[in-house]
Amino acid sequence: MYLPWLRGKQNELLALQELLKEGNLSKNILPIIEPLKTSTTFKRTLSMFNENEREIAVIQNTSLVDYPGFRTDDVDQLKAADSFVWAYQLTAEARQVYLQQDHKKMGILAANSDLDDASELDRSGDFLVLDRNDRHVMRKAHELNKISKVELNDEFHKRSRNVDYIEVPDELFSEEHLYYQDDGFKGFSDYSIIGGEYNESGFAPRAVAIHLVYFDSNERLRVHHFVSDTNDDIHDPGNKFSEALHKMMSWVDSKNFDSKKNKSSALDDFRKINLAGRYPGLGVVKKLTLKHHLEIMGRYLDGVL
Template sequence: MYFPYLRGKTFELGALKEVAPNLNPKNIAPIIEPVQKSNNPLKTTIIALNAHGVIPHIILNPEVGKLTGIPLEDMFKDFADAKTKPAYVPCIRVNKTNAKVALAFVNQLHKDNIRFSLYIQEMIDFDISGWVNLSCANIIKNLGNYSSDFANSLKNTVLVRASFPKKDRNADYDEDPKYFSDAHLTCTKPVVTNQIGFGDFLIITDKWDPNGGPAYVVALHLTYISNKDNIMYIKHCKSNSDSETQSNTPKKFQEALVDLVAFANGESSVDKTTLGYKGLESLVGKPFPQLGVPKKLSMMHHMETLSKFIG
């Protein structure tokens, strides 16, 4: 099963809402970390996912964004009080610092017969097997952060990787397609004992950055699963003019977009039927939509590509 990890920025929530009709609820369950001051856009997104049978995992104690430090009970109540009653799995982030408070809340969820998942950020220095065994999904990020014994002791393990090869400057991205991930192959060949799924941060980095802004070079990112080896690759498509200034962003966007479409037309492995890809293709020659839109569409394409592959 695929567990894409998204932070609840506007374009990420938009990607989920728009791609929801094309996702297979049997093989995808998004993990969402709320970062906006209000959870209302997130609740709307959950309802859109629910309409197509998709049940996301919502981190109730986010590490970044505007909701950090809010008590777990208050976050849970905020969703429980919603008139629309969105269906989701409460996901509790656990580390050495917050373990006792977080697991006390988990005890209450279990007492109330509420299904939950755990995002275990590091190895905990006391036995947490009692909680792990009750969790419907135990999410760990980057396998190298845990001992082999610990990782293999978990039940219902979801292994999330930070696969996107983030560069400091868009100009530094190589023009040739690069290896992205083989995590989707773990559906048939698990990496750890009791693995039930895999996840990634889609076509963005796992590092939290609330800000964006003009760039000297515009870069668009397109993932695809090769017909030859079933490995996922990523193609970075860049603008090619005015790289010494931050001006002319609309022109640079069209340059990068034309590069992306030309690459896709020449690469049979790219699924050109996804909502995300068709959305990107439709922007050729059109007014500049701001860079959040192509990022949203690339994320949609990525999720639909993986959902189709494992479905």
């Protein structure tokens, strides 16, 4: 099972909505949302998962923004649905609140977590997300055998500037889908091509980069970076996007890319945008690259690559 950790920004939520609508979101994918605000898009996403009888986990105590748990009547109703998984980052303050919950829940032991006695967390039907880089957490959780353990890794090597991806155009993204079960995990989690570092607001980039995750011949996930050429200033982002997109479509059509193994509705949309010569905005680019990643990962987990 794959549990992508998303930050609840509009285009991330729209990616999930479109995958559900298209029937391209595998039942072996359970998204984790760390929400930022009670937006219409957020509430519609919860509604769609409920309508489709699909589970979605929502973190109740995010440290990214100051929010009151989204206590509005319509959200409270959605949180009572069977599809809603209550997720808590298990800080010392949140631990008792988490343990008192009767419904299906998810504990997250990552940054700022506090774990001395893990035995009280060991309950069948729940999930426990563990930061693989935290040796203390991993040692304490090793003894648990009832709860469904999920490993969390930050797989995307994020550079400070888009132009820096020119130096490393292609690199390994992840192999966890190949080995997580051998390591004793029920599932694996990462931040997709967004990365674990949270940035509240964007800025006009000098270079546009498109990050395309794909399966290689050994079924490892790699990521190829396509970067614009005219990177001296922030002007004309549409042209920068066109330069990066032309590079991506040429590579996708080459022998270096397994089009059968890595096909997706998002790639079809990129092809239409390229043929039309239009600029959809960088938010849409992120939405489509995320959709592509989740769709090909879902087909791998479903055994239909």
